[in-house]
Amino acid sequence: MTNVMKTQVGIIGAGPAGLLLAHLLQISGIDSIVIDGKTREDIEGVVKAGIIENPAVEVLVESGVTTPEQLAGVRHDGVEFHFDGHTHRFDFKSLINRSVWLYPQHETLIDLIAARVRAGSEPLFEHLAEDILDADTDHPRIVGKTVSGEPFEIQAQMVVGADGSGSIARKAVNGSQFAGFFREYPFAWYGILCEAPPSSEELIYSRAEEGFVLISTRTDKIQRMYFQCDPELDASTVSDAEIWEKLQRGVTGTTLKQGPIFRKDVLRFRSFVAEHLNKGNVFLCGDAAHTVPPTGAKGMNLAFSDVLWLNEALREFFTTGSRALIEKYEENALNRIWKAEHFSYWMTSMLHVAPDATEFDKHRQLGELYMLTESEYGNKLIAEGYTGWAYGASWK
Numbered sequence: 419m420t421n422v423m424k425t426q427v428g429i430i431g432a433g434p435a436g437l438l439l440a441h442l443l444q445i446s447g448i449d450s451i452v453i454d455g456k457t458r459e460d461i462e463g464v465v466k467a468g469i470i471e472n473p474a475v476e477v478l479v480e481s482g483v484t485t486p487e488q489l490a491g492v493r494h495d496g497v498e499f500h501f502d503g504h505t506h507r508f509d510f511k512s513l514i515n516r517s518v519w520l521y522p523q524h525e526t527l528i529d530l531i532a533a534r535v536r537a538g539s540e541p542l543f544e545h546l547a548e549d550i551l552d553a554d555t556d557h558p559r560i561v562g563k564t565v566s567g568e569p570f571e572i573q574a575q576m577v578v579g580a581d582g583s584g585s586i587a588r589k590a591v592n593g594s595q596f597a598g599f600f601r602e603y604p605f606a607w608y609g610i611l612c613e614a615p616p617s618s619e620e621l622i623y624s625r626a627e628e629g630f631v632l633i634s635t636r637t638d639k640i641q642r643m644y645f646q647c648d649p650e651l652d653a654s655t656v657s658d659a660e661i662w663e664k665l666q667r668g669v670t671g672t673t674l675k676q677g678p679i680f681r682k683d684v685l686r687f688r689s690f691v692a693e694h695l696n697k698g699n700v701f702l703c704g705d706a707a708h709t710v711p712p713t714g715a716k717g718m719n720l721a722f723s724d725v726l727w728l729n730e731a732l733r734e735f736f737t738t739g740s741r742a743l744i745e746k747y748e749e750n751a752l753n754r755i756w757k758a759e760h761f762s763y764w765m766t767s768m769l770h771v772a773p774d775a776t777e778f779d780k781h782r783q784l785g786e787l788y789m790l791t792e793s794e795y796g797n798k799l800i801a802e803g804y805t806g807w808a809y810g811a812s813w814k
């Protein structure tokens with residue numbers, strides 16, 4: 419027997435995008451069901467960080483997801499660029515009076531899930547969406563199975579694919595999972611987690627001779643660092659000594675505080691924007707709609723921008739019956755999506771050394787870094803992009 423449920427908005431994916439959308443819709447009195455193939459423990463237990471931009475912080479705090487206390491102590495008022503033996507600090511506060519927060523993303527998820535539970539609308543975990551049926555009608559259905567094999571169906575007026583880069587919802591909107599615009603990169607990141615105190619108060623993005631290095635942090639005791647590597651590299655083949663050498667060579671004037679490395683992984687990335695973000699009553703948002711390379715940490719912030727546009731469009735539809743903002747969703751969301759796609763691509767190409775880079779390419783790249791860092795306008799451009807452009811839609 420298929421378990422049939424009914425709701426106004428069926429949301430596939432209990433990640434930051436799907437959960438924030440459900441939260442904001444509920445504030446406007448709109449009912450939704452969020453489903454996810456994973457368990458609640460899996461979603462809440464994977465320790466993840468995210469940089470949240472100034473506008474995203476405002477939404478999370480004002481809509482009651484996060485408290486200012488939770489954000490205390492993780493505010494970053496600048497980042498450093500290291501290149502060609504130079505260090506340069508982009509001072510966000512003095513440049514544009516903004517900041518970012520290096521935030522434990524899993525805590526946002528814990529809070530968002532708690533908000534759903536309080537609203538009496540706990541996400542359905544271990545519910546794996548398989549397809550969206552009747553996608554071109556005004557009563558689309560999400561069909562799937564629970565992990566124990568029981569079929570379910572969610573009958574909704576609107577369906578949202580917030581189901582990440584492996585999105586099944588893309589097919590209903592674009593005819594295939596792959597229709598869209600791609601860019602591959604000839605490098606990846608080798609990432610480590612280690613037990614050590616922070617080496618730097620702020621993030622260091624470095625364009626070193628051998629390529630990119632990033633010094634980031636998780637907590638007072640756990641650090642996250644990356645260096646550029648071949649996407650085919652097997653993470654287990656690199657010794658701890660080699661890792662520390664590569665990382666240390668990447669930074670100027672900072673001695674890295676070393677400690678036991680307890681995780682090593684190779685992260686591949688690419689740029690992608692789906693051809694369309696909406697067809698009829700089915701929508702894509704977050705990583706289902708687009709992915710960016712991690713340089714610049716735009717992913718979650720961009721998901722929130724989509725969610726605000728979508729929330730506004732669905733709120734208008736359910737309160738007035740008008741589809742005007744629904745028709746504008748794709749155009750509205752794509753403006754910021756392509757700006758963030760550009761920013762992430764630009765940060766990536768400016769700070770990585772392509773395997774086939776010529777001497778001309780390398781000198782040009784340093785020219786670009788000097789041009790930017792020596793210019794007041796260049797500094798402001800990076801500060802504005804990094805801390806995030808204002809959201810076009812309001813959550814209220």
Ligand code: PHB
Pocket residue numbers: 467469621634635642712713714715
């Ligand atoms: C991270 O801490 O994992 C991180 C920080 C900044 C980035 C990307 C990743 O741009």
